[in-house]
Amino acid sequence: MSLQKATLLILIILLVDQVSKIYIKTHFTLTESIEVFSWFQILFVENEGMAWGTKISDFVSFMSDRTAKVCLTVFRILAVIGIGYWLYKSIKLKQSKTLIFAVSLILAGALGNIIDSVFFGVLFDSSAGQVASFLPAEGGYDAxxxxxxxxxxxxxxxSGVMPDWIPFYGGQYFTFFEPVFNVADMAISTGIGILIFFNKRAFKTDEAANQSETP
Structure with a gap:
């Protein structure tokens, strides 16, 4: 898989991710939802932490939420630099197409969420109780x-009440699947899933693969 193809894949995922986010941000109020099917909803939420809204400050008590937010964003940027270098080296060393495809997905997803974390605070105003505006005259909702x-x-x-015999969740109201996510999250999850379930294929170079197929 060439650098050009990997770049095109990343740009397509980024475009779909950002267009969907900007549309939701400028057409929905916070927590507004539309039922598409009984098992699928468009539900607008905002996440200022990590997966499932977890924050660094939840684990490091002496750190304020705002400091933790900056640390998380900086960590994401450094991670993207590392993933980008991994992708570049994988292409240069002619690693497998499976690996390059998976890393491209992860990089595209990470970039998509970084754009939100870095810029959305200054590009939009608040979505609480109103539909947000793009580049509001009074400034964005945060720095x-x-x-x-x-x-x-x-x-x-x-969704329903779990049977009493089930450990930990017995008798409690439970929803499967509860997390709300975006296109970038899907790309990251798919890329990681490929690396896990197709590990041997991913970490075999194309040259090695060709040699193993030669009688």
Whole structure:
């Protein structure tokens, strides 16, 4: 897989991710939802932390939420630099197409969420109780590096009270699948899934693969 093809894949995912987020941000109020199917909703939420809204300050008590937010954003930027270098080296060393495809997905997803974290705070005003405006005259809802990631894909496939015999969740109301995510999250999850389930194929070079197929 060439650098040009990998770049095109990343740009397509970024475009779909950002267009969907900007549309939701400028057409929905916070927590507004539309039921597409009984098991799929468009639900607008904002995430200022990591997965499932977890914050660094939840684990490091002496750190304020705002400092933790900046640290998380900086960490994401450094991670993207590392993933980008990994992708470049994989292409240069002619690693497998599976590996390059997976890393491209992860890089595209990470970039998509970084754009939200770095810029959305200054590009949009608040979505609480109103539809946000792009580049509002009075300024955005927060400073640079303090943006919130826009999520909108929700798949509540089943909801109900769990049987009492089930450990930990017995007798509690439970929804599967509860997390709300976005296109960037899907790209990251798919890329990681490929690396896990197709590990041997991913970390075999194309040259080695060709040699193994030669009688």
């Amino acid at each position: 640079i590096f303090h943006g919130k990631v826009v999520d909108m894909l929700h798949f509540p496939m089943w």
